Amino acid sequence: xxxxxxxxxxxxxxxxxxxxxxxxxxxxxxxxxxxxxxxxxxxxxxxxxxxxxxxxxxxxxxxxxxxxxxxxxxxxxxxxxxxxxxxxxxxxxxxxxxxxxxxxxxxxxxxxxxxxxxxxxxxxxxxxxxxxxxxxxxxxxxxxxxxxxxxxxxxxxxxxxxxxxxxxxxxxxxxxxxxxxxxxxxxxxxxxxxxxxxxxxxxxxxxxxxxxxxxxxxxxxxxxxxxxxxxxxxxxxxxxxxxxxxxxxxxxxxxxxxxxxxxxxxxxxxxxxxxxxxxx
Amino acid sequence: xxxxxxxxxxxxxxxxxxxxxxxxxxxxxxxxxxxxxxxxxxxxxxxxxxxxxxxxxxxxxxxxxxxxxxxxxxxxxxxxxxxxxxxxxxxxxxxxxxxxxxxxxxxxxxxxxxxxxxxxxxxxxxxxxxxxxxxxxxxxxxxxxxxxxxxxxxxxxxxxxxxxxxxxxxxxxxxxxxxxxxxxxxxxxxxxxxxxxxxxxxxxxxxxxxxxxxxxxxxxxxxxxxxxxx
Numbered sequence: 001x002x003x004x005x006x007x008x009x010x011x012x013x014x015x016x017x018x019x020x021x022x023x024x025x026x027x028x029x030x031x032x033x034x035x036x037x038x039x040x041x042x043x044x045x046x047x048x049x050x051x052x053x054x055x056x057x058x059x060x061x062x063x064x065x066x067x068x069x070x071x072x073x074x075x076x077x078x079x080x081x082x083x084x085x086x087x088x089x090x091x092x093x094x095x096x097x098x099x100x101x102x103x104x105x106x107x108x109x110x111x112x113x114x115x116x117x118x119x120x121x122x123x124x125x126x127x128x129x130x131x132x133x134x135x136x137x138x139x140x141x142x143x144x145x146x147x148x149x150x151x152x153x154x155x156x157x158x159x160x161x162x163x164x165x166x167x168x169x170x171x172x173x174x175x176x177x178x179x180x181x182x183x184x185x186x187x188x189x190x191x192x193x194x195x196x197x198x199x200x201x202x203x204x205x206x207x208x209x210x211x212x213x214x215x216x217x218x219x220x221x222x223x224x225x226x227x228x229x230x231x232x233x234x235x236x237x238x239x240x241x242x243x244x245x246x247x248x249x250x251x252x253x254x255x256x257x258x259x260x261x262x263x264x265x266x267x268x269x270x271x272x273x274x275x276x277x278x279x280x
Numbered sequence: 281x282x283x284x285x286x287x288x289x290x291x292x293x294x295x296x297x298x299x300x301x302x303x304x305x306x307x308x309x310x311x312x313x314x315x316x317x318x319x320x321x322x323x324x325x326x327x328x329x330x331x332x333x334x335x336x337x338x339x340x341x342x343x344x345x346x347x348x349x350x351x352x353x354x355x356x357x358x359x360x361x362x363x364x365x366x367x368x369x370x371x372x373x374x375x376x377x378x379x380x381x382x383x384x385x386x387x388x389x390x391x392x393x394x395x396x397x398x399x400x401x402x403x404x405x406x407x408x409x410x411x412x413x414x415x416x417x418x419x420x421x422x423x424x425x426x427x428x429x430x431x432x433x434x435x436x437x438x439x440x441x442x443x444x445x446x447x448x449x450x451x452x453x454x455x456x457x458x459x460x461x462x463x464x465x466x467x468x469x470x471x472x473x474x475x476x477x478x479x480x481x482x483x484x485x486x487x488x489x490x491x492x493x494x495x496x497x498x499x500x501x502x503x504x505x506x507x508x509x510x
Binding site for chain 1: 332333334336348350356357359361362366370371373374375376
């Protein structure tokens with residue numbers, strides 16, 4: 001048996017060396033293929049995407065309608081238009097929710113070996129970013145045309161800064177979610193409710209700086225509060241920024257991304273794939 | 281070439297785990313048609329998943345030089361809502377091939393005809409099986425992984441021609457019976473209790489596997505003797 005082993009085609013190797021020069025190009029081709037397929041799927045069934053994008057618009061319209069019906073005698077929380085105030089809060093919040101929450105549905109278990117879990121996440125990220133750029137143009141363009149001239153941002157830099165921070169936060173948070181879903185299956189079910197409840201403590205319907213100091217202190221731990229405030233300073237130059245801490249926001253965002261990547265790598269071996277049924 | 285560098289892998293049998301490979305270092309050259317034998321289907325499945333990059337080793341690494349196919353006989357990554365044509369184009373782009381050329385080849389060798397434009401999800405099981413084989417053998421992989429031997433090759437003339445043409449240039453690992461192995465394979469790999477044995481003669485490999493079933497294969501064979509030490 002030993003002779004058979006040694007004379008056979010299996011040989012002992014100590015230092016396998018393989019060329020890996022084309023690895024990057026191949027990975028890029030995989031991402032491109034997945035992106036093209038995602039676009040094809042959307043073209044075949046566009047309503048899913050349209051409804052997902054309509055949700056923040058619907059919520060904003062309902063809230064503004066309620067405000068007009070119930071509180072019309074009161075002042076707007078900030079600025080001259082309640083629609084714009086809600087839009088500047090709901091838009092970044094939904095951007096976070098839709099990038100991160102959709103990641104909890106990870107890559108399908110039945111897929112080609114060349115497709116990695118992280119590839120699905122990256123494709124999802126690119127598509128959502130594109131969606132929200134289009135939604136932002138439609139939403140704020142529409143508000144500028146039909147509601148208030150203040151819907152044109154005063155400064156684009158804090159706007160992009162806020163959007164970039166939210167992108168990092170949601171990406172990192174999403175990676176953490178998909179990495180931990182095997183270890184904490186309950187979290188998969190709890191997370192949607194928690195992310196919905198976040199809307200109440202993110203300062204979307206009110207200005208957090210006008211709250212009591214103790215409430216403000218507690219809210220300051222939520223990085224989304226900072227991101228929404230930063231986003232709003234693009235539209236309102238005099239928006240209160242007592243609570244806003246850019247350093248904390250970006251530190252949290254980077255920490256989430258780093259932790260997400262580390263956990264994604266650590267849990268990649270535990271990802272289970274279905275059994276291939278060989279002949280018996 | 282597929283290289284196992286100190287690979288350890290266990291198979292989950294529900295309540296217990298059994299070692300599939302224990303610290304195995306080995307080279308599997310391409311262009312070999314290998315019959316894969318192991319005690320249980322789970323072990324064979326896990327080994328194919330390991331080579332196909334569908335599963336990671338518990339320790340060590342598996343290197344692949346050249347392109348290894350996805351498990352032939354199933355198109356897991358196909359989207360049921362998209363047409364087969366779009367799915368095939370996707371697969372071609374995924375593996376860096378020209379979509380038009382692959383679609384043309386599939387049109388030539390499969391009997392689907394206009395059904396290629398129907399959503400993949402509505403195809404019958406038989407149509408899916410046939411498409412899976414045609415698509416896989418239409419792609420110039422260096423190494424094909426066949427979890428089960430495709431019997432359709434024996435009845436479908438076009439598919440058989442495609443299969444034989446591909447096998448002239450590429451290698452394969454396939455799980456199949458002795459009679460078919462004699463016809464299609466030129467060597468055997470036996471997986472037994474953490475060891476990986478190779479045999480250049482098919483019958484010899486099957487005889488050794490029968491010994492393994494009766495418990496004789498490893499009797500008196502120490503780990504160092506089997507050449508598996510690093």
